[in-house]
Amino acid sequence: MNKARKKSILRKMIIYIISIFVLSVIVFGMAKLSPGDPLVSYYGDRAERMNDEERAHAYERLGLNEPVYVQYALWIRNALQGDFGISFKYKKPVQDIVIARVGNTLLLGGIGFFLIFTLALMLAMFCVLHEGRVIDRIICRVGTITSCIPEFWLALVLIMIFAVNLKILPASGAYDIGQSDNVISRMSHMILPLIVVVTGHLWYYSYMLRNRLLEETVKDYVLLYEASGLSRRQIVFRHCVRNIMPTYISIMAISISHIVAGTYIVEMVFSYPGIGTLAFESARYHDYNMLMYICIITGAVVIFGNIAGQAVSEMIDPRMREQVKVVEQDD
Amino acid sequence: MTDKADNIEVKKINRSYGYRSDRFPVVSVLLLAMIAVGCIFCGIFSNHDPFYMNLDSVNVAPNSTFWFGTDTLGRDIYSMILNGGRISLFIGITASAISAVIALVYGSLSAVAPEWVDEIMMRFTEILLSVPSILLIIFVQAVAGSDNVISIAVVIGFTSWMSMAKIVRTEVRQIRSEEYVIAARAMGGSFFHNLRWHYIPNSLPSILFMIIMNVRGAIVAEATLSFVGLGLPIEIISWGSMLSLAEKAVMSNSWWIVFIPGIFLIVTIVCITEISNFLVQKTK
Numbered sequence: 001m002n003k004a005r006k007k008s009i010l011r012k013m014i015i016y017i018i019s020i021f022v023l024s025v026i027v028f029g030m031a032k033l034s035p036g037d038p039l040v041s042y043y044g045d046r047a048e049r050m051n052d053e054e055r056a057h058a059y060e061r062l063g064l065n066e067p068v069y070v071q072y073a074l075w076i077r078n079a080l081q082g083d084f085g086i087s088f089k090y091k092k093p094v095q096d097i098v099i100a101r102v103g104n105t106l107l108l109g110g111i112g113f114f115l116i117f118t119l120a121l122m123l124a125m126f127c128v129l130h131e132g133r134v135i136d137r138i139i140c141r142v143g144t145i146t147s148c149i150p151e152f153w154l155a156l157v158l159i160m161i162f163a164v165n166l167k168i169l170p171a172s173g174a175y176d177i178g179q180s181d182n183v184i185s186r187m188s189h190m191i192l193p194l195i196v197v198v199t200g201h202l203w204y205y206s207y208m209l210r211n212r213l214l215e216e217t218v219k220d221y222v223l224l225y226e227a228s229g230l231s232r233r234q235i236v237f238r239h240c241v242r243n244i245m246p247t248y249i250s251i252m253a254i255s256i257s258h259i260v261a262g263t264y265i266v267e268m269v270f271s272y273p274g275i276g277t278l279a280f281e282s283a284r285y286h287d288y289n290m291l292m293y294i295c296i297i298t299g300a301v302v303i304f305g306n307i308a309g310q311a312v313s314e315m316i317d318p319r320m321r322e323q324v325k326v327v328e329q330d331d
Numbered sequence: 332m333t334d335k336a337d338n339i340e341v342k343k344i345n346r347s348y349g350y351r352s353d354r355f356p357v358v359s360v361l362l363l364a365m366i367a368v369g370c371i372f373c374g375i376f377s378n379h380d381p382f383y384m385n386l387d388s389v390n391v392a393p394n395s396t397f398w399f400g401t402d403t404l405g406r407d408i409y410s411m412i413l414n415g416g417r418i419s420l421f422i423g424i425t426a427s428a429i430s431a432v433i434a435l436v437y438g439s440l441s442a443v444a445p446e447w448v449d450e451i452m453m454r455f456t457e458i459l460l461s462v463p464s465i466l467l468i469i470f471v472q473a474v475a476g477s478d479n480v481i482s483i484a485v486v487i488g489f490t491s492w493m494s495m496a497k498i499v500r501t502e503v504r505q506i507r508s509e510e511y512v513i514a515a516r517a518m519g520g521s522f523f524h525n526l527r528w529h530y531i532p533n534s535l536p537s538i539l540f541m542i543i544m545n546v547r548g549a550i551v552a553e554a555t556l557s558f559v560g561l562g563l564p565i566e567i568i569s570w571g572s573m574l575s576l577a578e579k580a581v582m583s584n585s586w587w588i589v590f591i592p593g594i595f596l597i598v599t600i601v602c603i604t605e606i607s608n609f610l611v612q613k614t615k
Contacts, residue, residue, distance in 0.1 A: 015454075018454075019454065019457070019458050019461070022454070022455070022458050023458050023461065023462070026458065026459070027470075030470060030471065030474055031474065033474050034473070034474040034476070035476055144601065144604060144605070144608075145597075145601055147604075148547075148597055148600040148601045148604055149597055150551050150554055150555065150593075150596065150597075150600075151555075152554075152555055152558050152559075152574075153554075153574065153577075153589075153593045153596065153597075156574075156577050156578065156581055156589050156593075157589060157590070157593070159581055160581045160584065160586065160589060164581060164582060164584055165584065257460065257461060257462075257463050257464075258463070258464075260463045260466075261463030261464055261465045261466065264463065264465060264466060265465060265555060268559055279466055279469065280469060280559050280561070282473075283469040283470065283472065283473040283561055284473075284559075284560060284561060286473055286476075288473070288474075291469075291470050291473060294466065295462050295466060295467075295470055298462060298463060298466060299458070299461045299462045302461040302462070302463070303457075303458070303461045306457075306461070
């Protein structure tokens with residue numbers, strides 16, 4: 001590891017820390033704008049039974065009499081010590097509840113992410129090998145339509161078909177009661193959510209990769225290989241795919257936020273005990289401590305993914321150090 | 332050699348990066364126009380009162396009286412779709428317009444600001460983008476607390492301008508050193524003069540497709556919000572709030588409550604996407 005590399009990593013770490021700090025300021029500021037009694041959001045129902053003296057004491061303790069920036073300082077001090085406040089709904093520290101569920105979300109999101117990008121690359125290669133033929137057109141057409149189906153609706157339809165009518169797959173939860181270690185139970189609960197997560201995002205990324213691969217196949221080196229007698233399949237598999245790897249990784253990095261959003265919605269519809277379900281619940285109960293915590297940890301994961309993606313592309317392709325050019329669109 | 336090279340050139344020109352050529356998406360425009368006209372003039376086309384809860388005919392499958400059936404509250408789905416489409420399309424267009432205005436002003440400001448301000452402003456958008464859109468929307472929606480049509484459009488608009496602002500910034504950075512802009516500045520044109528006469532008109536074409544995609548995003552976001560019970564209440568009819576009854580309908584196997592509003596939603600979204608794709612290719 002040379003000096004420049006070390007410096008670049010250090011710079012990225014500093015940017016990462018500052019980003020999360022700013023994110024916490026934004027999130028805290030937004031939660032402060034919320035209407036209603038701040039004591040209720042911290043102490044829950046207990047706040048309503050407090051007498052004036054207790055209220056004054058609680059205000060003092062939480063620093064609610066202080067200006068906003070002092071309140072923020074107090075909050076971030078507690079947060080750095082691992083205390084993000086009490087969940088209004090669960091009456092327990094928010095981090096305890098989130099940690100109990102984060103594994104489920106990581107499992108669903110992780111497998112979804114892996115499937116999306118494996119299939120996207122395969123689909124993109126298939127389309128490139130059959131470029132302009134009927135099968136390519138059909139895939140493109142079907143792909144556009146599937147990427148337009150709202151996730152929650154597709155989830156409902158799948159529940160109706162497979163859980164209500166055919167009764168072959170469960171409609172909600174992550175495992176049967178008391179079977180959290182049963183792999184088969186977990187897998188059967190994950191099939192439908194995974195189908196929704198994958199169909200929601202697959203085409204968007206396949207299409208990006210397909211177009212990037214097509215750009216690659218008109219380059220001069222492909223002509224050279226063609227002249228030396230390699231088949232198109234060999235050229236695409238061995239050389240073109242290798243050359244689009246930096247783009248592939250950049251797309252992966254920017255996709256994290258979108259795939260997480262998709263996973264959260266899917267969790268909600270399937271009542272899958274993960275962070276997404278928790279986020280929607282907390283929004284419904286105005287559980288701000290929980291929402292703040294979820295926003296910050298989600299943001300932290302996404303920013304980390306972005307920076308890591310950038311670092312990996314730079315490692316593979318030094319040209320990326322100059323600038324990372326990725327066609328970024330909102331979906 | 333030249334022969335082969337010529338062939339490659341031809342190949343490059345004919346290559347359709349999109350699978351469709353630059354043809355105008357006639358079908359999509361027509362379909363969208365039909366849906367829009369039907370929704371705007373829903374009074375003429377609907378055959379029942381969409382708000383009337385007819386308790387004698389709850390959960391009725393499609394028949395000659397109720398073309399698309401009735402929902403779990405006894406309302407006529409056909410009339411509700413036309414009526415609710417108005418609100419869904421209104422939210423889509425309003426939210427997208429709000430986000431476009433924010434993006435144009437923010438992006439232009441960032442582009443003409445000093446280097447370090449520009450860096451900070453762009454980092455800020457990155458940070459906002461790092462929170463998944465739906466999480467940001469439900470957070471702001473929970474804080475805003477109100478559930479009327481305007482407030483939801485505003486919330487969605489305020490949470491979806493970031494990627495557009497980045498494109499505006501790139502465009503304006505190129506425009507700002509063009510001679511006519513320098514001339515305008517030399518003659519004392521203020522930032523807002525340049526914004527109005529140079530930055531907005533010149534960067535609008537490159538974000539037009541995103542504005543349209545944002546209409547789509549806002550419609551889906553509203554539907555998702557209303558579906559999970561954080562958006563519009565059931566009394567205010569939109570495609571999303573109609574689908575919020577679908578969860579119950581799924582259990583009673585009333586397919587029409589799930590399918591029919593959903594298909595309308597999807598057809599609208601596909602049409603919007605096709606139009607947006609056409610615009611992308613046109614600007615390329």
